[in-house]
Each structure stands twice: as C-alpha cells, then as structure tokens.
Amino acid sequence: MELRGKVLVAQGGGPTAVINQSLVGAVLESRKFSQVTKVYGAEHGVEGIVNENFLDLTQETTHNLEQVAKTPSSALLSTRIKPDEKFCREMFEIMKGHDIRYFFYIGGNDSSDTVRIVNHYAEIANYEFRAIHIPKTVDNDLMMNDHTPGYGSAARYVASAFSGVNLDNRAMGGVYIGVVMGRSAGFLTAAASLAQKYPDDGPHLVYLPERIFDIDDFLKDVKEVYDKYGRCIVAVSEGIVDKNKTPVSQLSGMKQEFDAHGNVQLSGSGVLGDFLADLVKTRLNISRVRADTFGYLQRSFLGCVSDVDQREAREVGEKAAQFAIWNRVDGSIAIERTGFYSVDYKLVPLETVAAKTRLMPDEFINLAGNHVTDDFKYYLRPLIGSGFEQAHRLRAPKVDKVVFK
Amino acid sequence: MELRGKVLVAQGGGPTAVINQSLVGAVLESRKFSQVTKVYGAEHGVEGIVNENFLDLTQETTHNLEQVAKTPSSALLSTRIKPDEKFCREMFEIMKGHDIRYFFYIGGNDSSDTVRIVNHYAEIANYEFRAIHIPKTVDNDLMMNDHTPGYGSAARYVASAFSGVNLDNRAMGGVYIGVVMGRSAGFLTAAASLAQKYPDDGPHLVYLPERIFDIDDFLKDVKEVYDKYGRCIVAVSEGIVDKNKTPVSQLSGMKQEFDAHGNVQLSGSGVLGDFLADLVKTRLNISRVRADTFGYLQRSFLGCVSDVDQREAREVGEKAAQFAIWNRVDGSIAIERTGFYSVDYKLVPLETVAAKTRLMPDEFINLAGNHVTDDFKYYLRPLIGSGFEQAHRLRAPKVDKVVFK
Incomplete structure (x- = not known):
C-alpha cells in the first residue's frame, strides 16, 4: 500500500x-x-x-x-x-x-x-x-x-577570481593574497589552481587547512616565487592552522569574534589576509602587497x-x-x-555522513604542502561546468632596439 | 599628403x-x-x-x-x-x-x-x-x-555581487557591509543599487565619497533598516571621508599604508570594512555583522x-x-x-580631461546622502549590458497552523 x-x-x-x-x-x-x-x-x-x-x-x-x-x-x-x-x-x-x-x-x-x-x-x-x-x-x-x-559553482567563482587576479597582478606586479572559505577542508581554496594556464600563471602557492602552516616556510616560498617571476599570487584557506592547531588568523593578535559553537569567526573579516600581507611587506621588504578576502561573494555571486x-x-x-x-x-x-x-x-x-568531515586526500596535495597536484585539477575540471573563460596573451615578437642599441 | x-x-x-x-x-x-x-x-x-x-x-x-x-x-x-x-x-x-x-x-x-x-x-x-x-x-x-x-563591466560585477549577497543575507539575517573601489567618485559603489529588485532588497544604504560620512548618522541609518527588516546591507565606497576630509579608514587607528603620491592605500586591505563592522557590533549590539572588501576582484574577474x-x-x-x-x-x-x-x-x-576628476552629480544622490536616486539607476542600467541575472522568490501562500492554533 x-x-x-x-x-x-x-x-x-x-x-x-x-x-x-x-x-x-x-x-x-x-x-x-x-x-x-x-x-x-x-x-x-x-x-x-x-x-x-x-x-x-x-x-x-x-x-x-x-x-x-x-x-x-x-x-x-x-x-x-x-x-x-x-x-x-x-x-x-x-x-x-x-x-x-x-x-x-x-x-x-x-x-x-x-x-x-x-x-x-x-x-x-x-x-x-x-x-x-x-x-x-x-x-x-x-x-x-x-x-x-554547491561546490562546483563556488569553485568556478574562485577559479574565475584567481584567473582575473592573475592577469591583474601580471600587469601591475607585486604580491597578491586571496583568502578563500573553508574551515577544515581545502577543496574550495584548491579550486584557485584552475586559474593556471601558462607556466608562470598564479596561484603560485596554495595553502590548505589539511597541512600545517608555518610562517617561515610561507615567507620562504613567497620569496622564491617573487625572485623568479617578479610577482607572486597566493591562495590561502581561511582555516589554516599552525603546528599547535591555532588558527593563523589568531596569531595576528587582532580582536577576533567567536560563534555559538566556540569557533573563531573566519569569514566576513579581513584579518587573516591583512596579517599575511603585513608579514610579506615587513619581513620580505616587498612594497606592493595586496590581500583580498573573498568572503560571501564566493557562495552567492549572481551569474x-x-x-x-x-x-x-x-x-x-x-x-x-x-x-x-x-x-x-x-x-x-x-x-x-x-x-x-x-x-x-x-x-x-x-x-x-552525519557530523563527519571529509578532507582533501593526500594525492590531491603536493609533497611540499604548498600547492595541489594535477590529480586534483583532473578531479575538479568537469565540476566547474562549461563555458569557463580562457585568458589569452599577446605572442608578438619583440622589436629590436634602435635607440639604446 | x-x-x-x-x-x-x-x-x-x-x-x-x-x-x-x-x-x-x-x-x-x-x-x-x-x-x-x-x-x-x-x-x-x-x-x-x-x-x-x-x-x-x-x-x-x-x-x-x-x-x-x-x-x-x-x-x-x-x-x-x-x-x-x-x-x-x-x-x-x-x-x-x-x-x-x-x-x-x-x-x-x-x-x-x-x-x-x-x-x-x-x-x-x-x-x-x-x-x-x-x-x-x-x-x-x-x-x-x-x-x-571599463565602468560598465565593473558595475556589473558590483551589482551581481550585491544581488547575491542580498539573497544570502535574506536567508541568514544580520548586517552585511560591502566595501567597493573608488577614491573620489562614487559611481562604482552606486552600482550596488541595481541589486534592488523587491522593495525590501539591499543594498539598503549606499555611502559615497561625494558626501561627508558621519559615524553617528551611519549607525542611526543601520539601526532604522535593521529594526524594519531584521537585516541590513550596506554598500560603502573605500574613499569615504569624514567632515575633516579624513578617510574613514584612518579613524580606525589601524596601521595604514601610503602610496607614492602620499595617498593612503585603500584597496587590498580589509581595514575599513572591519572597522565599520566593529562599530555596528559594539554600538548597536547586533551579533551577526559581516564585512567584505571587494578589492581587486571587481576590476578583473574573469567572465x-x-x-x-x-x-x-x-x-x-x-x-x-x-x-x-x-x-x-x-x-x-x-x-x-x-x-x-x-x-x-x-x-x-x-x-x-587631463588630471581632472568627475564626481557623481547631485541628481544621482538622494537628499539624505545615504543612497542613489532612480535617475542614477536609469543612467546605469544600459551600461551593465544584456543577460544580467534576475533573482526570483517563492510566492506560495502560508499554511494555516494546526498545532499552535
């Protein structure tokens, strides 16, 4: 019946x-x-x-x-x-x-x-x-x-954002840090990697909550990329923690808000991005450093x-x-x-499924713990859907110098 | 010849x-x-x-x-x-x-x-x-x-972002502050207004650099909207100044960076948004307050x-x-x-054209100085182009209570 x-x-x-x-x-x-x-x-x-x-x-x-x-x-x-x-x-x-x-x-x-x-x-x-x-x-x-x-669309937003930011940073130079949602799992931050088309494209570094974040390693990584390309783009998860499991955003010493579950509020604040940008400026002595926190745009952007x-x-x-x-x-x-x-x-x-959290598997994260693998890109690509825009570059030859020859 | x-x-x-x-x-x-x-x-x-x-x-x-x-x-x-x-x-x-x-x-x-x-x-x-x-x-x-x-596409980004954020905030409640680019001219911030479709849609308040920003007026405005709708969305230009022409971001007392022209760096930092969010939290005692700084995404987002x-x-x-x-x-x-x-x-x-700046004309700003006029919306609409997505709501009738009747 x-x-x-x-x-x-x-x-x-x-x-x-x-x-x-x-x-x-x-x-x-x-x-x-x-x-x-x-x-x-x-x-x-x-x-x-x-x-x-x-x-x-x-x-x-x-x-x-x-x-x-x-x-x-x-x-x-x-x-x-x-x-x-x-x-x-x-x-x-x-x-x-x-x-x-x-x-x-x-x-x-x-x-x-x-x-x-x-x-x-x-x-x-x-x-x-x-x-x-x-x-x-x-x-x-x-x-x-x-x-x-829900993931595929948010991932598309993150990949589109980093594609644009990569072009902007290529034109203007400097270091750019984009802070992406994700408290424990790095899947959304990892989506930034689909912005890479040409070998020197960003994000050059991707930091996930699945790996311990070490400030000295981070600065070393940024310096290496910056020395090579004259610029550096970093994708970082809002949920990154240090070796004591302390959220990196708390290391800034700035005032933080906690939610009803006792978790520090991660989204809707620029603290983590500003803290990391300040570290790069002061410790690496790089003048043009910018940080954006993607916040709520990544889960609701119309279109x-x-x-x-x-x-x-x-x-x-x-x-x-x-x-x-x-x-x-x-x-x-x-x-x-x-x-x-x-x-x-x-x-x-x-x-x-109830009250459990799935993390990025090891094969999706590179050995250095500062980027994703091609396995991950192959996994993600179909999920962001069709019509994902491609960036193109000029390929015209250089002109020989006639004045300063 | x-x-x-x-x-x-x-x-x-x-x-x-x-x-x-x-x-x-x-x-x-x-x-x-x-x-x-x-x-x-x-x-x-x-x-x-x-x-x-x-x-x-x-x-x-x-x-x-x-x-x-x-x-x-x-x-x-x-x-x-x-x-x-x-x-x-x-x-x-x-x-x-x-x-x-x-x-x-x-x-x-x-x-x-x-x-x-x-x-x-x-x-x-x-x-x-x-x-x-x-x-x-x-x-x-x-x-x-x-x-x-360049303006039409950036305006489309800002309008799309606020359309999404409006839907998000309607579902989750609280106060949301979005900080938009524009040092002296408020045109890009004003584009947030195209996110309004239904009468209670945000942004409910729009603050432009063409008008003096007063913290007490701002808090009064936010309270009024919040009391009416149980939520409030604010679009604010990164370039807003107080009656002494001091950038509001500087009032926060947080460390600021200056560029080669002696201007305070506005983009690439979450300071202004965090400062305003903190004011709303502490002075209006509203618990869920979020601020996003749109940063570089608004001028380069791919697609x-x-x-x-x-x-x-x-x-x-x-x-x-x-x-x-x-x-x-x-x-x-x-x-x-x-x-x-x-x-x-x-x-x-x-x-x-050289070294001059055009500001928003008076007829584009409301008398209270906290929103745009319909004149502005009519001016802007064609510039953001075709295919701008529309948000839709359920219109189904409420069900009569049978348990708590």
Whole structure:
C-alpha cells in the first residue's frame, strides 16, 4: 500500500548557488505522486518546523519554481541552529500534526544528523515516516560523496577570481593574497589552481587547512616565487592552522569574534589576509602587497554558476523524492562518479555522513604542502561546468632596439 | 599628403575587463592603413616607451588579437608611473627614433596628461605627430564623458555581487557591509543599487565619497533598516571621508599604508570594512555583522563583463585610429550618449580631461546622502549590458497552523 501524506522540504546552513535547484527538484518530483497530498516548505530550516511556519508549495507555479531554481541562496531561507534531541522531537511532533510523511532536508553534515534524529523519534512513535538528507555545501566536505552540490559553482567563482587576479597582478606586479572559505577542508581554496594556464600563471602557492602552516616556510616560498617571476599570487584557506592547531588568523593578535559553537569567526573579516600581507611587506621588504578576502561573494555571486552543478543539484532533489516515495527508504543522497564525466546517485545511511568531515586526500596535495597536484585539477575540471573563460596573451615578437642599441 | 610612419599603442593605470578591446580596436584599425608602416605595442605603458621595450603587433594574428580582446587586464602590461616633463621628453625621443607618428595611450586622466605633454615636445621639435588618449577607468571619473569604458563591466560585477549577497543575507539575517573601489567618485559603489529588485532588497544604504560620512548618522541609518527588516546591507565606497576630509579608514587607528603620491592605500586591505563592522557590533549590539572588501576582484574577474562595455571599448580604440590617421587631429576620445541606448564618439581637447576628476552629480544622490536616486539607476542600467541575472522568490501562500492554533 502507498504511504499517503504530505511532503515537507527545508534548507539549512550556508546558502549555495544551486541549493534551490535541489529544492525545486524535490518539489516538482513530489508533486507528480498521487499519494502526496501536499508539498510544504519550512521557512528558515528547522526553526520554521518547530514554529510551524510552512509555505504551501503545491500552490506555486512551475514557471516560478523554475525561476527560483536558477536563483542562488536558500529561497526558503536558512538557519544556523543545530537542533538537539529535544528540538528534533518537537520538530517530529509538528510534522506528525500536519500528517507529514516525507521529510527532505537540504544541508551539510549537521543537517544529515538532524534528519537522523528526527527519524529516530518517528520510529519510536511507530509513525511511518521517510526522511532523506539532500547534500549541499560549498566546502565539498561530505563523506561518501565524490563531490557535493554547491561546490562546483563556488569553485568556478574562485577559479574565475584567481584567473582575473592573475592577469591583474601580471600587469601591475607585486604580491597578491586571496583568502578563500573553508574551515577544515581545502577543496574550495584548491579550486584557485584552475586559474593556471601558462607556466608562470598564479596561484603560485596554495595553502590548505589539511597541512600545517608555518610562517617561515610561507615567507620562504613567497620569496622564491617573487625572485623568479617578479610577482607572486597566493591562495590561502581561511582555516589554516599552525603546528599547535591555532588558527593563523589568531596569531595576528587582532580582536577576533567567536560563534555559538566556540569557533573563531573566519569569514566576513579581513584579518587573516591583512596579517599575511603585513608579514610579506615587513619581513620580505616587498612594497606592493595586496590581500583580498573573498568572503560571501564566493557562495552567492549572481551569474557565476556551473551548469554541471546546477543539473546535479536538481537531480539530488529529484532522487530524494524518488527514493522516499517509490522505494520507501531513508538515508542521505550521495553522488558517485561513474566516468569522465558522468555520475549516479545512491542512498547511503545517514550516520555515515552525519557530523563527519571529509578532507582533501593526500594525492590531491603536493609533497611540499604548498600547492595541489594535477590529480586534483583532473578531479575538479568537469565540476566547474562549461563555458569557463580562457585568458589569452599577446605572442608578438619583440622589436629590436634602435635607440639604446 | 599622408603622414607615413609607425603606430605605437600602450596601456596605463589599473586594468579593466575591457581595456584589451580598446587595444585590439586601435591595432586592427591601424593595420588597415597603407601609410602605417608598423604597429607597435609598448610593454608596461610609459616604462616600456622610455626603455624602448616594444612588441611588433603587425606580427600578431587576427585570431589571437580577438582572443586577447576578450581577456581582462592589460595585455601589454601596465605601470603606475606618472611621467614628469623630463620623462615625457625621453618618451618622445624614443618614439622619434622609431619613426613613430601615431601614439595611442589607453588610460585614465593621468594618461591623458601624459599624452598632452608628449605632444607638446613633438610640436617644439616640429615633428609631425598625432597623439590620442583612449579612455578607460572602472571609476567612471573622466570629465567630458557620459561614462568610460571599463565602468560598465565593473558595475556589473558590483551589482551581481550585491544581488547575491542580498539573497544570502535574506536567508541568514544580520548586517552585511560591502566595501567597493573608488577614491573620489562614487559611481562604482552606486552600482550596488541595481541589486534592488523587491522593495525590501539591499543594498539598503549606499555611502559615497561625494558626501561627508558621519559615524553617528551611519549607525542611526543601520539601526532604522535593521529594526524594519531584521537585516541590513550596506554598500560603502573605500574613499569615504569624514567632515575633516579624513578617510574613514584612518579613524580606525589601524596601521595604514601610503602610496607614492602620499595617498593612503585603500584597496587590498580589509581595514575599513572591519572597522565599520566593529562599530555596528559594539554600538548597536547586533551579533551577526559581516564585512567584505571587494578589492581587486571587481576590476578583473574573469567572465563578468558587459557586452555594451566590450563594444564601446572596442569602438573608442577604433575611433582613435580613425581620428588620428584620417583626420590628423589630437585629443581624447569621449563617449557621448545620444539615446536610450546609443552613443557616439567625439574628440575633445586633452586638457579638458587631463588630471581632472568627475564626481557623481547631485541628481544621482538622494537628499539624505545615504543612497542613489532612480535617475542614477536609469543612467546605469544600459551600461551593465544584456543577460544580467534576475533573482526570483517563492510566492506560495502560508499554511494555516494546526498545532499552535
């Protein structure tokens, strides 16, 4: 017998450029099933659920859903709340009160854990309930996934930014430091490497949170590149730590802010970039040193999106509805790479994804720990999608001197 | 009789997304004339001229020139040197030594002054010489121009960035401050306003260097918006000054760097954004406050370009060659708006552009001095080009409460 009832979709954590594709994929697919009585969306993620704050997405046009799908950032709005057991139980009670039988939660590894706990309460209550976690994160740090929706578009932004900055720095000279998001996993920072086309192109150095950051080694690396090319471009993760696991941003001695989880606030501040730029200026005596912190632009910039990422984000949403409604199973949707380039989707147990973090594997990082390998570039290239712009140089011959000959 | 000899093209100042369109326009048009014996390009602007560092652009394929045209940042590389009289005289002597009869210099208002002085030495030497300044600047601050090539693409970047950040902030809440380039003129910061679609969209506040920045007024403005919408997005020019003409970034008390002209370094540092964010946190007691400094991304980001800007940048280069070679006149190319939307190009005297700065006119700034007018939006809209992405929202009805009724 079919499980008749409502579908609820929600979005959690930081937005991505394609998170609404997953929302719309789940909504449109769910609306096809006769046993689905309504499709609801919760506003502000789990907050909207405990507050019974729902939108009736059955009463939204297909055209507008398609327009929303192409819009970055969570259309259902988001939350940073990480529900505890009590919170999850309240969520379950509200869902039960609305006869919600299918719950699709789009988010990172915390969201996967939330889905797991809510599902647990449904089991205790002997309430038939299908709950699926739909992956998203620009950090690309979910276990069991070849990569995660949201990463390809953010990676495209980072690669485009470093491509432009490389051209700018080539024209103007000096040292440039770009600080990229990613607390524990360096995947997004590593995407800067796709800006390299010609052998002397930047980023010349890439520092990832997977390797210990040593200030003296950093300065030695910068000096070596600067001596060779007369310029140097550095991509650095906001999450880099020193050998004592202290975030490098804290070494600056500048005032720092901490979030509710006790983590130092990394994004939305220029401290790390300014600190590193100051080190290069004073210790290497290089006059033109600039640092930019990419901040929020990299996860929401309008018009910089990977078509591959869009399609996959759409499909993970569709697959959630198909697994739950056709197959009546729970779990987390995972992307599996099946060729160069093709993917398939499988359902993995929630606990294999929940509250775990996937880091860059060793084969993606060079031995010196200051750049990526070609293995990584081959892994990343298809994810940033088609139409990635190419930089071109003049190749005209030099003119012989006639005045100073 | 035709003036037979070589053409020299160079690029100066900060790069833009379309400065190579002007280069290629001038080169391809010059190559059509039989009296042009060669077309040279100087590397690193005026530095390349005094060092006799030329490329022979007659020996460059049309295909590669077209590829370079689409690439951001100065393909001939650039310089920050502002030549004095002696330097200009040396430049002239080198050009004379190579039988250069046509000189096209692509740059901002300083470049226009350089062209004027070099031309002066040619007159004294009774050497027939045509010199034309080709405008470019992301700041849009050249006199005599409706707008300048480079501005439209940078404005598109800023508008796209604020569109994305608005969606992000709407999902996550809090206060967001984006710091945009522009020392004296606020045109680029003002471009943030095109991110506004729905009435509650950001940027809610726009602070320009044309108006005095008062910290108390700023905090009052932010509080008002935050109380109304539960969030607030601020666009602020890096060049804002207080009533004593002190750059606001200096009020932070943090270490600042000064350039060769004695100006405080504004770009490539997060100081201003961090200072304003800290004020909002501590004085308004708002916990989630983030600041991003857009830095170099806004003038070189690969793949964010206005097609209108590209075409016009190409045309000013072509027109330089046509004015100099057909009409044998000197001056600066200026863009005149002839309709909504169409332009024409005229040649204006170099001294009307040289070393002057155009600011935002009063009708583009609101009375309170904390936003732009619709006049400005109407002025800017065609310049950012076609295909500017639109954000869309869900419009589904709220669901009646059944648990908490």
